[in-house]
Amino acid sequence: MLTPAAFNIVEQFQDATRRVLNPRIRRHFKDIPLDDDFGSDRGQLKIACFHQDKDSLLLTCGRLLLFLILLLDQIISLILGLLGGGVEDGLKDQYNIRAANLPRVVLNFGQSEESIPKGTYGVPAEVSFRLVSFIKFKKTGQSGNVPNESDLQQLAARIRNEFGGNFSFIKGDELYIYTAPFDGFFGSQVYAYNKSEAERVFIALCRVAGKSYDPDLLKAGLHPNKRSNSRPTENVTTYDGTKKEPRWRPRVRVAFKNAICDVGLVQPVVLVDASGILANPLVRIN
Known part of the structure; x- marks a missing residue:
């Protein structure tokens, strides 16, 4: 496929991120209807993730990384809850x-x-x-x-x-x-x-x-009840070497x-x- 003469790969990346990511952010934060809710932690997180047209490439990557971390944190929490730890x-x-x-x-x-x-x-x-x-x-x-x-x-x-x-x-x-x-x-x-x-x-x-x-x-x-080991002092052998006792x-x-x-x-x-x-x-x- 031919690309336009004025094609800018950075601008295309940011535009695609904004068009694809922002709707998903709104769905993830649908309990926060406003895009500028500074009054709660989740409102602050939504603002931090939401991509703006004026964002630099570094800020775009930062917003994307933060949103991925939030999604991963939720998935891990749900999986652990189902598996039962x-x-x-x-x-x-x-x-x-x-x-x-x-x-x-x-x-x-x-x-x-x-x-x-x-x-x-x-x-x-x-x-x-x-x-x-x-x-x-x-x-x-x-x-x-x-x-x-x-x-x-x-x-x-x-x-x-x-x-x-x-x-x-x-x-x-x-x-x-x-x-x-x-x-x-x-x-x-x-x-x-x-x-x-x-x-x-x-x-x-x-x-x-x-x-x-x-x-x-x-x-x-x-x-038998488990015993506390809050201050381990010994090293233990693991798959890839040794480390402090858990x-x-x-x-x-x-x-x-x-x-x-x-x-x-x-x-x-x-x-x-x-x-x-x-x-x-x-x-x-x-």
């Missing part, structure tokens, strides 16, 4: 068939930025349950209801009411498991500092699920970050976001 439903064999088609709700927690030691990563935590009143997929003639947006809006509102008011708990080295399969708790697990901390989480979670909490159904894990800091206060729901789509529905990172939640906590 090692603490998920704890499904028992006899419940697998019944639970597999039930929407899974995952609540994610994390350290506040100011409490993370320099040079380390924040400690995450999660807990989940299943919606026994709904199913992910419904065949013709099959009984059961697939949740709609109104159903998930109500669920998100309950999560906001229970966990949105600066809810936090102390994650610890003791594993606690709550098993009430007919209520949607197929061996739901949480690492907590003690039983009282675990109970606070599950009592609130039962209220979200619309079920009554039964203290007799909360059991401590049978395996840190393990189990006793950390973690606060509510977001809640998502796996309804059988490629990406889960973001129910609630208190982090300001996830795009288009049903409920946002500022």
